[in-house]
Amino acid sequence: MRRILSVIVNDHLGVLNRITGLFLRRGFNIDSITVGKTETEGLSRMTIVVNVEDERTNEQIIKQLHKQIDVIKVIDITNEPSVERELVMIKVLSPLQKRTELTNLIEPFRASIIDVSLESVTIQATGNPEKIEALIELLRPYGIKELARTGVTAFKRGGEREREVTRIKHDALSLI
Amino acid sequence: MSVKLQAEEAAAHSSQKRMSGALMLVEALKKEGVEVIFGYPGGAVLTIYDALYDAGIRHILTRHEQGAIHAAEGYARVTGKTAVVIATSGPGITNMVTGLTDAMMDSLPIVVIAGQVNTTVMGTDAFQEAPTVGITMPITKHNYQVKSIDDLPRIIKEAFHIAGTGRPGPVLIDIPKDISNQEGLFNYPEEVSLRGYQPTVSPNRLQIQKIVAAIKQAKKPVILAGAGVLHAKAHQELRSFAERVNMPVVNTLLGLGSFPGDHPLFLGMGGMHGTYVANMALYEADLIINFGARFDDRLTGNPKHFAKFAKVAHVDIDPAEIGKVVETDIPVVGDARETLKMLLEEDLAPGDTAQWWQHLNQMKKEYPLWYTEDHKTLKPQRLIEMIHELTGGEAVVTTDVGQHQMWTAQYYTFKEPHRWVTSGGLGTMGFGFPAAIGAQLGMRDKTVLAVVGDAGFQMTLQELSVLTDYDLPVKVIIVNNYALGMVRQWQQLFYKERYSESLIPNQPDYVKLAESYQIKGLRAETEAEARAAIEEALNTPGPVLVDCRVTPDENVYPMIAPGKGIHEMEGIKP
Numbered sequence: 123m124r125r126i127l128s129v130i131v132n133d134h135l136g137v138l139n140r141i142t143g144l145f146l147r148r149g150f151n152i153d154s155i156t157v158g159k160t161e162t163e164g165l166s167r168m169t170i171v172v173n174v175e176d177e178r179t180n181e182q183i184i185k186q187l188h189k190q191i192d193v194i195k196v197i198d199i200t201n202e203p204s205v206e207r208e209l210v211m212i213k214v215l216s217p218l219q220k221r222t223e224l225t226n227l228i229e230p231f232r233a234s235i236i237d238v239s240l241e242s243v244t245i246q247a248t249g250n251p252e253k254i255e256a257l258i259e260l261l262r263p264y265g266i267k268e269l270a271r272t273g274v275t276a277f278k279r280g281g282e283r284e285r286e287v288t289r290i291k292h293d294a295l296s297l298i
Numbered sequence: 299m300s301v302k303l304q305a306e307e308a309a310a311h312s313s314q315k316r317m318s319g320a321l322m323l324v325e326a327l328k329k330e331g332v333e334v335i336f337g338y339p340g341g342a343v344l345t346i347y348d349a350l351y352d353a354g355i356r357h358i359l360t361r362h363e364q365g366a367i368h369a370a371e372g373y374a375r376v377t378g379k380t381a382v383v384i385a386t387s388g389p390g391i392t393n394m395v396t397g398l399t400d401a402m403m404d405s406l407p408i409v410v411i412a413g414q415v416n417t418t419v420m421g422t423d424a425f426q427e428a429p430t431v432g433i434t435m436p437i438t439k440h441n442y443q444v445k446s447i448d449d450l451p452r453i454i455k456e457a458f459h460i461a462g463t464g465r466p467g468p469v470l471i472d473i474p475k476d477i478s479n480q481e482g483l484f485n486y487p488e489e490v491s492l493r494g495y496q497p498t499v500s501p502n503r504l505q506i507q508k509i510v511a512a513i514k515q516a517k518k519p520v521i522l523a524g525a526g527v528l529h530a531k532a533h534q535e536l537r538s539f540a541e542r543v544n545m546p547v548v549n550t551l552l553g554l555g556s557f558p559g560d561h562p563l564f565l566g567m568g569g570m571h572g573t574y575v576a577n578m579a580l581y582e583a584d585l586i587i588n589f590g591a592r593f594d595d596r597l598t599g600n601p602k603h604f605a606k607f608a609k610v611a612h613v614d615i616d617p618a619e620i621g622k623v624v625e626t627d628i629p630v631v632g633d634a635r636e637t638l639k640m641l642l643e644e645d646l647a648p649g650d651t652a653q654w655w656q657h658l659n660q661m662k663k664e665y666p667l668w669y670t671e672d673h674k675t676l677k678p679q680r681l682i683e684m685i686h687e688l689t690g691g692e693a694v695v696t697t698d699v700g701q702h703q704m705w706t707a708q709y710y711t712f713k714e715p716h717r718w719v720t721s722g723g724l725g726t727m728g729f730g731f732p733a734a735i736g737a738q739l740g741m742r743d744k745t746v747l748a749v750v751g752d753a754g755f756q757m758t759l760q761e762l763s764v765l766t767d768y769d770l771p772v773k774v775i776i777v778n779n780y781a782l783g784m785v786r787q788w789q790q791l792f793y794k795e796r797y798s799e800s801l802i803p804n805q806p807d808y809v810k811l812a813e814s815y816q817i818k819g820l821r822a823e824t825e826a827e828a829r830a831a832i833e834e835a836l837n838t839p840g841p842v843l844v845d846c847r848v849t850p851d852e853n854v855y856p857m858i859a860p861g862k863g864i865h866e867m868e869g870i871k872p
């Protein structure tokens with residue numbers, strides 16, 4: 123099952139290596155991982171999408187992440203109201219006579235053309251992974267020359283109760 | 299007052315002094331109360347060794363970096379203190395990788411100071427450069443690379459804090475040579491504040507009460523005590539608790555000594571080569587209370603059959619261990635000592651366990667550890683029994699890994715904590731002898747025995763030099779069966795007796811070997827010779843090596859074959 127973990131880490135040298143190394147060592151598979159700075163100086167947010175067999179494996183991943191000294195907080199936001207976004211750039215074959223058709227096609231996705239050449243256009247889109255998938259499938263018949271996805275970045279929506287697993291709280295026990 | 303004087307006075311007042319990184323390190327080690335350092339010098343740590351020259355901290359020069367870190371492990375195990383190791387960059391630190399992994403697996407508090415090439419050449423494949431932080435990241439509790447002299451005091455303080463608290467473990471500090479040379483203000487922090495590291499020491503009382511309720515209901519309860527009890531120094535509380543609730547106690551390999559081995563409540567060690575009664579108790583139990591054991595696969599056997607009928611309470615300071623292998627009904631995150639203290643405050647009433655005890659005592663009587671006696675040759679099991687008799691069970695015993703290790707665990711009855719030093723999780727051959735050096739330095743007034751196999755001893759025997767250099771009266775007992783004994787046993791049992799590369803028919807003359815290091819060497823081939831030799835070794839003030847040629851075809855029994863459940867022991871009766 124697919125889980126989305128939002129992990130707040132110290133913005134220290136090698137932290138990404140620490141986290142990916144942990145996944146490698148414990149045999150957990152990462153679907154995607156994105157990292158960027160947060161609103162707080164010195165802290166970064168990693169959004170890690172994993173595919174796990176069961177809830178126990180997921181808990182083990184969360185606990186192992188917590189053991190890292192540079193990990194401040196781990197939140198499993200899979201079942202939380204959250205905002206999930208991915209960016210994709212697709213370079214697609216586009217002879218001049220097909221261009222209007224393409225523009226019409228991508229319009230409902232609120233995607234935009236960010237680069238144009240004689241044979242191809244580059245389309246940029248953001249959205250949740252399903253939407254990105256749908257767009258890619260629609261464009262595939264035209265001939266995709268190049269494609270780059272960022273992986274998911276996500277966090278919880280505002281105002282909702284948090285289901286947080288914090289290192290010091292005994293509440294963590296109820297999750298076991 | 300001149301400005302200069304003012305500044306000097308202010309500096310003196312705040313105990314801030316300008317000094318080199320190397321001197322800062324020495325000052326910090328003194329503040330941490332470090333008595334002894336194990337290490338090996340080299341280019342990248344020359345400045346550090348220069349600072350150590352007149353620092354007044356004892357340094358033990360081993361003959362290989364692996365020897366240094368295993369010695370540190372032995373020291374940490376018997377003293378409970380954080381041990382310190384120094385190695386130079388590149389090959390120095392890669393030689394320590396085995397020991398680091400060993401310390402990580404067995405939760406031993408070690409601070410490793412690693413030299414690194416100058417920051418100016420880092421990343422250029424400079425002479426003796428290795429990516430130490432990357433290499434050691436998965437085998438340390440945490441590691442650091444010092445990029446600025448200003449960070450050095452804080453990093454050392456944090457390293458000791460992380461190594462010695464919570465679930466102990468090794469922490470490495472990678473110090474580039476120019477950082478050791480550079481000068482800066484030494485301002486050693488009093489406190490450590492790490493947002494991402496707050497171990498839970500005190501457990502949740504609600505969970506404690508759940509354990510109390512479970513004890514009242516249990517008809518077949520068992521306590522499983524692991525090394526966590528020793529790390530928390532909770533052996534007295536464990537004993538009081540077990541006696542109050544009248545519960546049988548099973549030890550893990552690393553937990554031996556956390557409960558008196560001669561106590562009527564003790565069932566022995568559990569696991570692959572544990573006692574039959576210990577394993578059957580774990581299999582049949584309706585309640586298992588685990589204090590500080592991590593349900594290693596050598597203990598559980600096939601996990602499908604482990605604790606099949608039991609409610610499991612698991613007390614561990616590391617939340618990640620809870621539920622990792624065995625599903626837990628009552629998870630308790632906390633220090634074993636704090637937890638036991640809280641349990642002892644409760645109104646503890648044992649359940650109706652009369653029948654259980656009758657059954658356990660019956661099994662104890664019917665299926666004790668066994669071997670066929672033969673007083674003419676030297677049986678390895680008898681050898682260990684004799685060592686126990688002759689030392690009164692008082693000695694500190696270290697081992698390598700394999701048959702001799704299991705026989706020692708089975709036949710040397712450990713009554714007290716911090717007398718047993720072995721490589722559990724990683725199963726490191728070559729561990730036992732250097733670990734004995736560290737143990738002897740940690741316990742100067744105790745007899746320290748390195749019980750080693752002939753194969754494991756040959757991996758680190760160059761450390762014999764250290765015994766002579768530092769006048770350490772370690773007694774080395776080689777359980778010599780001309781083989782990689784446990785490999786040979788498995789080949790016999792599971793590979794149709796095809797002894798592929800496991801036999802060592804040509805052994806060195808260990809007596810001459812010892813003598814060449816100015817150590818007394820003795821050889822024993824029969825039980826009588828062994829008794830005499832061990833007596834002589836124990837009565838000789840200095841180091842002694844005894845080469846005990848044991849019957850080579852003995853196997854360790856009983857055993858749980860790989861893939862089998864804990865209730866499917868083989869070789870439980872002759």
